[in-house]
Amino acid sequence: MTIHTHKKAFLLAGLIATGLLAGCRQSPEPEIDPTAFKPEGIALNTLPADVAIRWADMALRITTRTPGNSPTYASRAFGYLGLTMYETTVFGNHDARTLVGQLNGLKRLPYPQSGKTYDWVLSLNAGQAYLLKQLYEHTSVFNQRSVDSLEQVVRRERIDDVDAETVTRSEEYGRSVARAIYEWSASDGGHQGYINSFPMDYKLPGVPGTWLPPSDGQVAIPRALHPHWGRNRTFVPANSRMPMARPVAYSTNPQSAYYALYKAVYDKNKQLTQEEKEIALWWADDPSETFTPPGHSFNLANITVKTAQPGLAKAAETYARVGMSVADAFIICWKCKFTFHNERPSTFVRANIDPRWFPFWPEPPFPGFSSGHATQSAATATVLTDLYGLRFALTDSSHVGRHEDLVRNVSYKPRRFNSFWETAEESAWSRFLGGIHTQQDNEAGLSEGRKIGANINQLVWKK
Known part of the structure; x- marks a missing residue:
């Protein structure tokens, strides 16, 4: 029609x-x-x-x-x-x-x-x-x-x-x-944010466990991406008042919870199955090649609208809820990242487990805790579930047609899900498989994302 x-x-x-x-x-x-x-x-x-x-x-x-x-x-x-x-x-x-x-x-x-x-x-x-x-x-x-x-x-x-x-x-x-x-x-703090994405004057705290810009990561610039983004104005007032999740205390003791989190990433990266490699790349959403991770969420909204075929009113509300959810998710997540400055697995593993280790997917230019993928994916899943229900089958075709990754021997095949929350969990899991996030990063992101999406849902949308 x-x-x-x-x-x-x-x-x-x-x-x-x-x-x-x-x-x-x-x-x-x-x-x-x-x-x-x-x-x-x-x-x-x-x-x-x-x-x-x-x-x-x-x-x-x-x-x-x-x-x-x-x-x-x-x-x-x-x-x-x-x-x-x-x-x-x-x-x-x-x-x-x-x-x-x-x-x-x-x-x-x-x-x-x-x-x-x-x-x-x-x-x-x-x-x-x-x-x-x-x-x-x-x-x-x-x-x-x-x-x-x-x-x-x-x-x-x-x-x-x-x-x-x-x-x-x-x-x-x-x-x-x-x-x-x-x-x-223009007054939200992110206006024309593309002009100075990697400010030279930002200083990292330099304490043990601090994230260090990678020399072999996704970008050639060894600086932090938008370190002040967490100060931006959120769309929803309740999201700006959320208390931050806190990471596990730093420790190099092999018996500590902190050590175990990073060791688990290292161990998993040595034995990835073919499907796990496909999951890692499907959700990677390299900004230099794709519509970025929030674009993947916005495209899930797009796929949902194409699948459900709602009227224009519900479609517009769908894009509004998902758009504001991912925007607020990145603000809240970045506030957390640049409060705790938690190191990525590559830094800890090379210093304490295996100096020659490289993660399956190159590291992005910002701290690890919490996971941006997990946070924004959970926020998206929460609002889409509120609009379309707990059981909504969809096929994610976001990267169908992309050329095979010959370095990692991975091709891009459509992925099938039975609920929106399944997409959020797989998005979060993909970063662990990629070797660039610990499970505490993902778990905190999923939990915070739920809250962010719930606050979007609680706006008064109806008279």
Whole structure:
């Protein structure tokens, strides 16, 4: 079922509310209750999710094709893109509630005009195009033109049966919401984070057990990636108040719990099965070659929407929840990483067990505890489970089509799961198999990710 074949049916009647001035404008004062809007006409959830899927695909494509991208910055972009998808369409849904007043510092957004008709697909389309180009203003001209091209394709599919005033009004509204969200994003601490990803002035504590930048890791720069990212503003206030998990105390005693954690990584890496190697590479999501680890989570949301085929309203909410979950997960995780500065297995193993050891997968440029993969995967699984249920079968095809890794003798085959939590557990386990995380990193990440996702779920999404 395509967007084009439903053009006439997709026009929504105007939003009727009292006390509003004409025009798309910022909400005047908090006494105007956005829940008072009463959309009429076709419910947003009767519209197919095609346009949301196409923009999610585009966001993933731009993330992959932008050189120098990082999981931290990508997670932030997915958070704002998902939120914008939701807020540009929320007033077309009889049951939904805006997140204005619920997120950190988001006090107002533009409202639609009272008594006017909007085409919400055009609003979403214009908002995604505007924001994606702003967040990735540093990407190539080709990528920017790809965004423009998709915007025009969707626009052409819809405008034949939409009057000119409605087209203009809908697109202006979508851009105004996206513009307001982008302006709000500039104060979160991660604005233009791609400019100085590896600050030279950051000093590591230098105590025993401290992480050291690897000389043979994923990147050539022996410095820490975004060491201050944990100070950024979270989307959800409750996530910023979470107490941090604490790692096991450092020890080189072979009888200690700390030693056992790192020895287990070393022992496992010496006897990986072929399937375990495939798991390690499937979730590796090297930012120089893929859409990054948070992109993998955003793509799981995309696969879920394609599989479940919900209406546009639920699809937009899905991308919003997953986007904000991975964004907050990276902030909370990075706060933990650069509070404790826990060493990776390679450092401890080479110093205390085997000086010639190399992990199966090269080490990323930041401390080990806790695991970013585990944290963001658990947050994603938690919100998707709340939306689609405990038992949801899906096939993860994220890396189908990639060339075989000849060095490690691994090809990329689709992976089948019976629940979202299975994806989170395998994502976390993959880092242990890769030799770059201990099980305490993974267990803490899964536990914290659950809490982060639960806080996203507890926002008031419905009236």
